[in-house]
Amino acid sequence: MRVRVGYSNKLLPYILVAPQIVVTVIFFLWPASQALYQSVQRQDPFGLRTRFVGLENFQTIFEDPGYLHSLQVTAVFSLSVAALALGLALLLAVSADRVIRGATAYKTLLIWPYAVAPAVAGVLWMFLFNPTIGSVAFALKAMGHDWNHLLDGGQAMVLVVLAATWKQISYNFIFFLAGLQAIPKSLIEAAAIDGAGRNRRFWTIILPLLSPTAFFLLVVNIVYAFFDTFGIIHSVTSGGPARATEILVYKVYYDAFEALDLGGSAAQSVILMVIVITLTVVQFRWIERRVHY
Amino acid sequence: MAEVSLRGVKKRFGTTQVIHGVDCQISDGEFIVIVGPSGCGKSTLLRMIAGLEEVTEGDIAIAGKVVNQVEPKDRDIAMVFQNYALYPHMSVYENMAYGLKIRGVPKAEIRQRVDRAADILQIGALLERRPRQLSGGQRQRVAMGRAIVRDPAVFLFDEPLSNLDAKLRVQMRVEIRKLHQTLRTTSIYVTHDQVEAMTLADRLIVMNAGRVEQIGTPITLYEDPATLFVAGFLGSPAMNFLSGAVAADGQSVALPGGVQAPLATAHAAAAGRPVTVGIRPEHLDLAEGAPPTATMKVDLVELLGADTIVHGRIGDGGILLARIDGAVPIRTGDDLPLVLAPERVHLFDRETGARI
Ligand SMILES: Nc1ncnc2c1ncn2[C@@H]1O[C@H](COP(=O)(O)OP(=O)(O)OP(=O)(O)O)[C@@H](O)[C@H]1O
Ligand SMILES: [Mg+2]
Numbered sequence: 350m351r352v353r354v355g356y357s358n359k360l361l362p363y364i365l366v367a368p369q370i371v372v373t374v375i376f377f378l379w380p381a382s383q384a385l386y387q388s389v390q391r392q393d394p395f396g397l398r399t400r401f402v403g404l405e406n407f408q409t410i411f412e413d414p415g416y417l418h419s420l421q422v423t424a425v426f427s428l429s430v431a432a433l434a435l436g437l438a439l440l441l442a443v444s445a446d447r448v449i450r451g452a453t454a455y456k457t458l459l460i461w462p463y464a465v466a467p468a469v470a471g472v473l474w475m476f477l478f479n480p481t482i483g484s485v486a487f488a489l490k491a492m493g494h495d496w497n498h499l500l501d502g503g504q505a506m507v508l509v510v511l512a513a514t515w516k517q518i519s520y521n522f523i524f525f526l527a528g529l530q531a532i533p534k535s536l537i538e539a540a541a542i543d544g545a546g547r548n549r550r551f552w553t554i555i556l557p558l559l560s561p562t563a564f565f566l567l568v569v570n571i572v573y574a575f576f577d578t579f580g581i582i583h584s585v586t587s588g589g590p591a592r593a594t595e596i597l598v599y600k601v602y603y604d605a606f607e608a609l610d611l612g613g614s615a616a617q618s619v620i621l622m623v624i625v626i627t628l629t630v631v632q633f634r635w636i637e638r639r640v641h642y
Numbered sequence: 643m644a645e646v647s648l649r650g651v652k653k654r655f656g657t658t659q660v661i662h663g664v665d666c667q668i669s670d671g672e673f674i675v676i677v678g679p680s681g682c683g684k685s686t687l688l689r690m691i692a693g694l695e696e697v698t699e700g701d702i703a704i705a706g707k708v709v710n711q712v713e714p715k716d717r718d719i720a721m722v723f724q725n726y727a728l729y730p731h732m733s734v735y736e737n738m739a740y741g742l743k744i745r746g747v748p749k750a751e752i753r754q755r756v757d758r759a760a761d762i763l764q765i766g767a768l769l770e771r772r773p774r775q776l777s778g779g780q781r782q783r784v785a786m787g788r789a790i791v792r793d794p795a796v797f798l799f800d801e802p803l804s805n806l807d808a809k810l811r812v813q814m815r816v817e818i819r820k821l822h823q824t825l826r827t828t829s830i831y832v833t834h835d836q837v838e839a840m841t842l843a844d845r846l847i848v849m850n851a852g853r854v855e856q857i858g859t860p861i862t863l864y865e866d867p868a869t870l871f872v873a874g875f876l877g878s879p880a881m882n883f884l885s886g887a888v889a890a891d892g893q894s895v896a897l898p899g900g901v902q903a904p905l906a907t908a909h910a911a912a913a914g915r916p917v918t919v920g921i922r923p924e925h926l927d928l929a930e931g932a933p934p935t936a937t938m939k940v941d942l943v944e945l946l947g948a949d950t951i952v953h954g955r956i957g958d959g960g961i962l963l964a965r966i967d968g969a970v971p972i973r974t975g976d977d978l979p980l981v982l983a984p985e986r987v988h989l990f991d992r993e994t995g996a997r998i
Pocket of ligand 2 (some may be wrong): 684
């Protein structure tokens, strides 16, 4: 027999979910529908006239070498950030898992960067690497590396990747550490008795058991690199030099507010929306499956 | 196959000492059971033999070689864990093959050895399954299989049956015993179940609070317990303990209620001393016409069919349990005349608990 738990008052449940619905409608559905609407419109530069153009905006985007370039930049940027942030976080988590003394202090320190706002993190890294006053740039120069991310697109990319990675490591670290601590000690001991050394235990036991966590984090990190890194890009390079670090979200912003191409920008947001929806679906599918190892 | 020897083995975690010096010689092919109450250090001792815990003091030698500084993988041992510790992301076959693969055994031979072990343990049909698709008993078998394919010098078991239900436990106990008769591999088995301990062991090590109380064959420990602890730990229902005093001539012992129980050997040295007297319930018999040693006032009767457990008293404070063969018509309130064979009376020192 199933016991049904419910409210006797018919109205109460609606009142209880109303705030959530209101927030969703105002901050998600309305802007999303606006973007959808705008993506099939074209405005003149002064915003005086708007007309319906169908899918023309999308067509323009995919024929625009600038957009394709931005797509490529985004791919390089997000894959680098995800790979670096996952790799380093895993390394730190494995080390933290072994630390016994001072473990709490170590973990707390590692979690701090997550509390720093993206723009602030960006400014921080920008100052460190500033070609004229940055201490890291100075040290690099002293070692014979000429650092100037304001001129060199490759260096600019390295810098934003570093800043974005630095901020995401904490998040990954927490998940990896929790994942590591959820692996029963006796499994590791059994493997040790079976003859596996430390490295082999990592690759054949620990990593496979962490793979659900790692996959979840991979999706989260890609979403992060796609969307949440706007503040970093904006404060460190503004997409430059010569659009070398212009990722898709930044281009959405730039095209709308600097280039004043509202329709084109809206079409780009729609494409981003499709990407994020796809990633989310993939992730949920995986999470449903992940108990299966 | 190998012998294992422990010489003055001690273990400290920080400042708390957990093992207070264990000495033991385990011969090749022997089945040794370490038994004791929870927290007495059984697992710690086993883990030191496995190399999972460092030895604080003393030596552990396997096959004549001191292994204190040797990694677990180089000790030629296999261990079965209480929670089985099967690799959840590998099939049963891969679980069993893992150790062999690492040791570089050729594929064909791995296949052959896993198949043979699976045959012995009757898990041949499960080889492609994942551990989570197995019942507790099947997991247990796989864990054993993983140990035996490696053909190690020593098997270590840490309460391998404690997660199984009672019936399966009895069945697996028999199988482990049979397996040992086939393989003859030196085995060290930790348990806190005394039935497991008594039935499996060639020799038993009884531990208490980090110390070895006694080492010997199950029957020796049952018949001649060296200490009060061993006497009380082995046997079910547990041994009766009464306070008594050895008579001046050392020929008998005075029990509560004015009972004089004769002793098999004269304890002249202990004459007049207050002692703890131990009597197993199964060694108290109905007098049936013979002159009774004591008369027990019956408080409660438990009819188990095969035998009858009688709870009662002799005098004040002399609480006794008697186990009588068969279903005997005894009622609460009866005065039950009992006889007690003198050689079945155990005397223990009040202070040290050592047998007199
Ligand atoms: N890593 C550790 N650090 C500190 N103390 C420990 C550690 N491991 C075990 N101990 C202590 O050592 C004692 C013996 O533990 P052990 O696990 O060997 O007991 P056991 O005899 O196996 O008990 P059980 O039958 O409950 O498994 C316990 O008092 C326990 O608290
Ligand atoms: Mg234990």
